[in-house]
Amino acid sequence: MSKKAKRPLILITNDDGITAPGIKNLIEAAAPFGDIFIIAPDSPQSGMGHAITISKPLRLDKVKIYPEHTAYQCSGTPVDCVKLAVDKVLHRKPDILLSGINHGSNSSINVIYSGTMSAAVEGAIEGIPSAGFSLCDYSYEADFSFAREVVQWTIHRILKHGLSKGTLLNINIPKLTLEQVKGYKICRQANAKWKESFDERLDPNGRKYYWLKGDFDNFDKGRDTDEWALKNSYVSVVPVQFDLTSHKDITKLHKWTS
Numbered sequence: 268m269s270k271k272a273k274r275p276l277i278l279i280t281n282d283d284g285i286t287a288p289g290i291k292n293l294i295e296a297a298a299p300f301g302d303i304f305i306i307a308p309d310s311p312q313s314g315m316g317h318a319i320t321i322s323k324p325l326r327l328d329k330v331k332i333y334p335e336h337t338a339y340q341c342s343g344t345p346v347d348c349v350k351l352a353v354d355k356v357l358h359r360k361p362d363i364l365l366s367g368i369n370h371g372s373n374s375s376i377n378v379i380y381s382g383t384m385s386a387a388v389e390g391a392i393e394g395i396p397s398a399g400f401s402l403c404d405y406s407y408e409a410d411f412s413f414a415r416e417v418v419q420w421t422i423h424r425i426l427k428h429g430l431s432k433g434t435l436l437n438i439n440i441p442k443l444t445l446e447q448v449k450g451y452k453i454c455r456q457a458n459a460k461w462k463e464s465f466d467e468r469l470d471p472n473g474r475k476y477y478w479l480k481g482d483f484d485n486f487d488k489g490r491d492t493d494e495w496a497l498k499n500s501y502v503s504v505v506p507v508q509f510d511l512t513s514h515k516d517i518t519k520l521h522k523w524t525s
Contacts, residue, residue, distance in 0.1 A: 275301030282382030364390030
């Protein structure tokens with residue numbers, strides 16, 4: 268077996284689209300660690316959660332956006348991208364799946380809505396050690412220099428230590444420089460939610476339409492949460508699982524059937 272064949276295979280995707288600055292920085296940060304394969308949406312898919320495409324055909328086109336790496340753009344969701352990569356394009360299971368780098372936070376309840384994180388969840392479902400990365404900066408001109416170091420810190424540790432079966436990482440990076448960041452915090456997801464409402468407007472033809480808006484409420488005062496970590500200049504690292512069972516309530520609910 269050749270030396271190149273032994274290099275880890277790293278599958279990269281995102282939800283901001285294949286040309287987003289975040290995925291470009293993710294690719295460049297990951298490249299020294301293995302052979303890079305990219306499959307990402309052909310347009311932004313933020314907020315898609317774990318959506319899959321079942322009512323229309325999926326298109327998959329090879330592109331030369333990143334000449335040094337094999338890359339495809341997909342007409343579907345981030346989860347579609349992972350499914351297609353595993354089932355139709357790759358000839359072996361990736362050693363790692365990386366999703367991002369997302370523009371904006373995916374801490375706390377945002378993990379539920381995030382296309383970035385759902386792609387990583389799908390990777391974990393397939394048995395691939397997976398991580399999703401988000402930078403707390405929505406600007407297209409965001410500085411990803413420190414985020415790239417976080418990616419490399421993560422890859423190194425996944426390759427060295429692995430991840431438990433069914434577990435993935437949700438990594439959020441504050442909008443700070445290397446000198447300003449205090450370090451990494453392994454923490455839990457904060458108990459927080461969006462207080463949402465719909466702004467009712469009229470289009471030029473006088474027809475109503477609605478625009479979602481909201482404020483983020485953090486009810487959690489714990490010092491062991493992702494929200495606390497980000498507010499206090501740490502990178503938050505939350506181990507996430509896709510088993511949504513409330514195990515502590517199983518015994519309680521058995522009483523319903525006794």
